[in-house]
Amino acid sequence: MAKTPWQEFSKGLIKENPVLRLVLGTCATLALSTSANNAIGMGLATTFVLVGSNTTISLLRKVIPDRVRIPCYITLIAAFVTIVQMLIEAFSPDLKAALGIFLPLIVVNCIILGRAEMFANKNKVLPSILDALGMGAGFTAALLSMGIIRELLGSGTVFGLPVTAGFLDPIIIFLLPPGGFFVFGLLIAVANKLAERKGGAPAELGCCAGCPFSAACAGQSAQKEDEKEETAK
Amino acid sequence: MIKGLIAIFLASILTENYVLNKFLGICPFLGVSKKLDTATGMSVAVTVVMVIATAATWPIYTYVLQPSGLEYLQTIVFILIIAALVQMIEIILRKYIPSLYNALGIYLPLITTNCAVLGVTVLVIEKGQADASFGFVQAMVNAFGSGIGFLVAMVLFAGIRERIENNDIPKSLRGLPITLVAASLTAVSFLGFQGLVEGMLG
């Protein structure tokens, strides 16, 4: 089922959007969507790491033994994250302040390990890069749309430029954690609706699917146990 | 000192709640909170790993990385340590305390890639940098408190999810969207704790 390069890239934008369809990397999504600027910063940083890790993992996919696959991936990812950290530190202290703790936490962003596990270690380098770019772009786009909504409603600005000043008071709750959860929930509902029209299933929390440990994953095994109980009845 | 520790502990539950205020560990919060018992199991496992991870990373940072000016290795070293630790804990539990393994073991692998664990190790270092009086003990209390805060959020949310499970929810909101809206309303209620801990103990 070979895909054209464009398909490889574009699937991350809509159909398999990591945030809205696969629901990966929720923490960063919620925390850094208070403004459009933060969203773009985070999106680009993550894309960089994603491309780096996908490329190297795809290159090394035949070399890395299964037993230490995960530590190897994590090391690779952590290295790229650190590089991004250093670059941002060196060139944009403001962005560093804005991203804060979530910059090092890119390491554990499920998108990256998820793509490594689901894509890069099964595919050649070029598709892996395209996949990474697409996923990164999808992540950035989703973050940006959330960022724009929350910034617009919560501060009355977009990219820091006043928009609604004068006729609409900012509704600060959109900047606070409740607003983050709420906007995220509605966006997923909208994405579900759109996907439904195309015959897709509603989004489920994707961490499990993307997670290399999914076989042992709590959510799934707990669910399975439930089902078992039910059928046993 | 004790007062300060209590303040750190309470703050990490109420005002700096990882899930509801800081947006860390959202995946398990949304994913494993469907049932009360899984929510509790996961949170206990997270708490254990948080404490052990902090106990391991804090000394390494303060006594190895920082003196040699290698702060920039923080991320890579921490994540390696956490990954190895979690695996070790899992293996040890499975071998020697199977009962505990059966209760918590299934959650352990999930925790390696949990923001909250890496988050707590990084955040306590940050706090220690900003405040000289924030030492190892404080870091440990903070880690433990964050775990308990995670537990509180998980348990409360699990109760709500069990309650709304049979609700007549509009079709397009079913599943993840309504869970997020419920999380939003839960987070609303945590807005009121601001200043409480400082007021009581500060």
Added chain:
Amino acid sequence: MNEILNPVLLVAGIGLLAGLILAVVSIVMAVPKDEKAEAIRAMLPGANCGACGFSGCDGYAKALSSGEAKPGLCPVGGAAVTKSISEYLGCDAGETETKVAVVHCLGSYDFTSDKVNYEGIRTCAGAAIVAGGVASCQYGCMGLGDCMRACEYGAITVSNGLAVIDPKLCRGCSKCIQACPKHLIHFVPFWQQAVVLCSNCDKGADTNRICKTGCIACKKCERTCRFDAIHVVDNHAVVDTAKCTGCGECAKACPRHCIKMLADM
């Protein structure tokens, strides 16, 4: 140079250590997995319906791998799954029979009516515990759709007071059979044959009073059948699926039109 060497050695050391420990430990502590069962589990459809008689797909997979069960018990997966499992296990696929569920009742509002005006929980189970159900025929379909809600494959439609199963969509999971409080749904083999769409055990006269299409046990079908495949038992006709050839003569003969050919449904 130390600035470069130190970190490299530090991290590489940790890496080496971690790698060694993990490698050793994962070998030493490896837990034997039932790979066979897992492979089979992956082939099963995962509907966990229990129609195979085991506790869900996991249970069946386990039983298959240990040789306690034969392939071909999973109706949902059907022949394809059976084939792949038997290939995997290297055993004979055995007789596999695709079954579909049929509602043995034709009593829509065109032919019969409700005996009462039911108020309460709008489920068949709910109605069944109030005055014995809503339908005039105590054996017949109440049309409140418990079976429809039980079916995960959308095979059942309820309209005009009667549930009808589309045999082409039915996957044979038996959920509806368990759901129907009137025990009206039974499996029949999925091939051309006659099915009697009535379950009324009352005498012909009584049946005639309440339902215009119910079997009145006139035995015309019994006499028509050249293969001895249809008999009146308990005041209604019953097809012996082993003998039925699907010739369709009984259906033509039935004055009440309550025998249908499965292919026409």
Added chain:
Amino acid sequence: MADKLIVSSSPHFRSGITTRKIMLDVIAALFPSVIAAVILFGPQALFLIAVSVFTCVASEYISRRIMKRENTIGDLSAVVTGILLAFNVPVGINPFALAFGGVAAIVVVKQMFGGIGQNFVNPALTARIILMSSFPSQMSTWAVPFYYLHQTDAMTTASPLNILKTGADGTMPTLLNMFVGVRAGCLGETCSVALILGGVYLVLRKVISPVIPVCYVGTAALISLIAGRNVAFDVLAGGLLLGAIFMATDYATSPITFRGKIVYAVGAGIITMLIRIYGALPEGVSFSIILMNIMVPHIERLTRPRAFGKERAKQ
């Protein structure tokens, strides 16, 4: 007999009490406070109540329509939510902000979770907190009672709890004034007499059990006593009475078990006083109730009554 008989499961008799009648009773109980609000804060108060009730009812109607569900505005619960929301805001609030709160209360908190009885937090109070964190200055700007009788139109003051907490300037009202409602505060919270009157009516009509209000106010008073504060002041100040009588008793969001109600009310009392004494905000009634709302599933689980004839030991 020509027609078919109706059959249904027993019982075939009903008390005749309906959701709508209950809500009518609550509206009646709120009526004295509505009058007090209009007397204290002028016609604008009436206007705000109307705006709030209208948006609540309209958003209930519209959201049910959109969800293709049967129309439920007839049960009048949206009216109760509307009145209570208006009671929870100062008279100076922008009516559009209030309308935003009404929409949030009904659509987000109530209808998204399936409508009446299925919401897990109090709609009016959640809306209040949303408003408070979204428009804090409007929500903490208090008009002087009877300001509308004076010439100057901008007469604001600090609320008693605010004076106590932050030392904001303003004069403390006398206890009598606090009792009859001549003090700064939200529309419906100041007149304690009217609130108590409504509460007594609800208890007499058996709409609410007195357990929650009594335990809630009692706990708060006890803590106030222990902390060496002015007990009468603490009871009358802020939204305590309104919260205890009308909002903590909301059916959907309070425990249905008897012992659960006690635990819930005591918990709310404790949190209220903790926030009042130690928190950054001067008042904690809303947060305490919402927090306890969130704990209700657990409270109910842990306070389930012992079924008749069930061995005590097993519990």
Added chain:
Amino acid sequence: MKLNVKEVARPALTLFVICFVMTLLLALTHQLTKNQAEQIKRQSEAQSQKMVLTEATSFETKDNAYAVGKNGGKVVGYVFTTKSKSYGGDISVMTGVSKAGKVTGVVILSSNDTPGLGLNAEKDSFRDQYKQAVPQNGFTVIKSGTAKSGQIEALTGATITSKAVTSCVNQALAAYQKVKGGD
């Protein structure tokens, strides 16, 4: 169970090599960006100081408590870092005071207050209010109406934060009274 050397060694070595290479990469990047980063870091600390005391070109930290700003060897003012309790916990403020005792600038170093509310104190329009004649008993906060001299108009909806910042500035002014005259 037997331990096959190869089975153990290969994974361990792979991980080792990956760690080795990646850390090498890191160390190199660090070398490359180190100076730049430090420069920026130093800059940003100095930047804050410079922002609150524009006239100064160099700063000299005294007693680990405050900095003296100089321009060409001449003392032009002082920079104080003070703390106060605000809505979401402690808030930390850097205040520049000119030699003459006027507030030259205020910067919020750290704050846990609410975005959109307390964090609005970082806006210039609020901070610039302090650049006025210093009243006898320090600045006071008013909630509404137009500020008279010596008064600070509170941020809308964030009186607590406004008071906290003002308290920090007043602390700085008090500290200035103690140190003024020193070199």
Added chain:
Amino acid sequence: MELNFPAVPFRTHGGADVPHKKNTAHIESAVMPPPAQVVLPMQQHVGAPCAPLVKVGDAVAVGQKIADSKAFVSAPIHASVSGKVSAVRKVMLPGGQYTDALVIDSDGQMTPFSGIRPPVVETAEDLVAAARESGLVGLGGAGFPAHVKLKIPEGKHIDTLIVNVAECEPYITADHREALEDSWAVLSGVYMIRDLLHVDRVIIAVENNKPDVIAELKKIADNPERDPEDRVRVLALRARYPQGAEKVLVKACTDREIPIGKLPADVGCLVMNVTSVAFLAKYIKTGVPLVNKRVTIDGSAIANPQNVIDPIGTKIADVIAFTGGYKTEPKKMLMGGPMMGLALASDQLPILKQNNGILAFDEAEARLDEPTACIRCGRCVSGCPMQLIPTQLEQFSNAKNVPKLIEYDVMDCMECGTCVFNCPAGRPLVQAIRLGKAMVKAGGKK
């Protein structure tokens, strides 16, 4: 053991103030002439169904045993009219189950069966045997064969006999009239059971909305001749539904709580309906088995509400026609009271042994509001005499969550209907609970 008589009833949980509507309390019962036909289902009791002892075409006389079973938990059935067995056919019971029934065409003579003889009852065993022969089932509505209850298990002692004259259901006054019209029988039944079973005290429990019954029974109960030690007393209960329910009644009279799944005998009590007690006395005096029954005919669609003593097996339509027919077309008919009675699919069903009332309602009273969403008001919880949480039981039942149903004690529900009566949303709680119980039972079997 020294046993005291409570001056006032003990506290019971919950309950509801249902309207009493005892319209027929002061109207003399009418005796119905033999109908043209009676239908006698083979199952009018809890337990094993009976098998006919007669064939189609046989002539039978009033009081002749026409069906019996070998099982202990069962009760024989007697012909209630004299005439000819004309058919055996399937009939539907009010609960919807189908069972065989003997149809007897009456000859209008009401010839008594020649074999009728008063039994000799001198010991407790005699009493059990007599009760069984009489065909008596619990007339309080449950239909549990009386002899099973009267057979006190080895090693158990019954210290308290409670005569249930609560009659807490609205409309129904059959027990009320029985206590007034046959008060002598009630008292002699009481003394007989007291003496044969060596009961220490007898509490005749009457709801205080029947002052005439209290007065009447007190007059005889306080008779020092028959009751020298004053061990029989009348207790006025609060008129609050469901005081008549066994568990509630035992609690109200003795402050004892019957454990889940246990019987009154396990706490030393025997609860008997007043008509059951009176019938036993009459049977032992005359030997005429249970062949007729006092039934309250009432409801908004009934022209002349009254109590009717009619042969068991009479078609409901015939009884109603006897009282003067319908006032308006009935829209809903109940066998039993409005709280626990069964809705009937038609008025062609026969009167059964344990029937105490037939109610027919017109359109206005028949229609109940459609249920709306539960508002979690807690009325069902505070009203439940069994201290259950009906609203959650309903949810668990709807979600088919059997473990939760068990955890929340669904089997403890006695289906009294208090919860639904109180519910402002009109939730079908009892129906859901009944489905839930069925699920638990089905789950238990597997």
